[in-house]
Amino acid sequence: MYAIICDGGRQFKVEKDQLLDIDYRDTAETGDKIEFDRVLAIGGDAGLKLGQPTVSGAKVTASVVGLEKGEKIYIQKYRRRKNYDVRTGHRQKYTRIKIESIDG
Structure with a gap:
């Protein structure tokens, strides 16, 4: 399963357990959780779900590594x-x- 999220004016294709570098956030510390609610699309075995412009109720959760x-x-x-x-x-x-x- 993958998702396309929007953060900082850019779009990222993300999958579970993927490491990703995003714009610097001075309030973020190691171990903090970040939720991305601007999910543009979700794809997987069941097919592709597109948002107009975002998928309602969808979110991607990530933790800060460093x-x-x-x-x-x-x-x-x-x-x-x-x-x-x-x-x-x-x-x-x-x-x-x-x-x-x-x-x-």
Whole structure:
């Protein structure tokens, strides 16, 4: 069984016991439960159930595994003949979750 959920403006296809990196949540701690009620579709052996726009009464429950950091990205700016050269970096934070159950 799988579900398609919407979180942070993006859609994710999730299955039970799957690890997933979502946007960083500063209030989430290891072991906390998160419920996703914006379930767009649920699929399985019985077929596909589509929502309009969401499936009513469906929810996906996940637990927080920990906080992760993404790969470092470097940003380079340069203007020729202007003596302008800037290099900065960015490292995105993520919250890693494990899908516990899909109800719907």
